[in-house]
Amino acid sequence: MKSGPDIARIAALIGDPARANMLTALMSGKALTATELAAEAGVTPQTASSHLARLTEGGLLRQQKQGRHKYLSLAGDEIGRLLELLMGVAAGAGHLRSRTGPADPALRHARVCYSHLAGDLGTQLFDALLAQGIIARQGEALRLTEAGRGFATGFGIDIAALSVGRAPLCRECLDWSERRAHLAGSFGRALLTRIEALGWASRQDDSRALRFSPAGERAFRAQFALVTA
Incomplete structure (x- = not known):
């Protein structure tokens, strides 16, 4: 063996x-x-x-x-990333469940991936954070830049507290529905927590879908300079 x-x-x-x-x-x-x-x-x-x-x-x-x-x-977070990756492989190979429903578009728009924002809004957020220099690639890894630390503080996130933990601040997670990356890691988790605390979005009891109110999605897009839907 x-x-x-x-x-x-x-x-x-x-x-x-x-x-x-x-x-x-x-x-x-x-x-x-x-x-x-x-x-x-x-x-x-x-x-x-x-x-x-x-x-x-x-x-x-x-x-x-x-x-x-x-x-x-x-x-652990790595189990959530593994499951998300497997879902992406299954979707790409055409192995889809036959049972669909009204939650499917909502899951694709915005959902919780264990502890962070996934779906269309999650990948848009990831792209915006990279474009604005809040996060940056360092080899195959991601890092929070100095500008990003300032942004996080202004957005109400305690980066010093996040840095104490063992989890990396920033990590890519392949989004199963978009087939692009969204942000995981303790910073990704803190962003979702802050979005919920501001009342922009709320979790659904019977689904992983994350429901943004119309005003909440406008505020979210304005905060991160996303293209208006």
């Missing part, structure tokens, strides 16, 4: 349809109970418990107990 990371085990964990539904449900960044995840997967609570145990043991999920309930979430 060859040595090295066992990608087959991770692929098998993600590859089951019920487990895939559970994982994508957690890409909203919210922690959910086993009962809620059973409903997302369309399986019984007993079956869900078995699936969730395997995902936790495999390092894809983490559990947190609060009172009588156990909440589950993705084990």
Whole structure:
């Protein structure tokens, strides 16, 4: 047997349809109970418990107990990026689910990718941040520029607090619907948090779609100098 990371085990964990539904449900960044995840997967609570145990043991999920309930979430930002990338590969190869609905255009316009803004508005934001010199490429990595630090402070983001954490400030994430990059990392997460705090957009309870109010989207586009839709 060859040595090295066992990608087959991770692929098998993600590859089951019920487990895939559970994982994508957690890409909203919210922690959910086993009962809620059973409903997302369309399986019984007993079956869900078995699936969730395997995902936790495999390092894809983490559990947190609060009172009588156990909440589950993705084990880290890298799991969210992996799922987003797999969704992009599936979409590009034509492997699409047959069930569609009114949420699909909303997901493509703006959605939460674990902790940051994705979709059309997410990729537009990424392009604007690069064009304005707020972020810059450094080899294959991204960095927040000095101008970007000043911008962040003016926008109400505490960069010093973000720099304390282990997560990189800026990281690219391939957007599954746009097939271009949107911004991940602690700065990407802070931007989404600030957008929500300003009341420009809100998360939907039963979807990863992020709904911008008309006034909120105008303010968002003005703040980041995006082309008006």
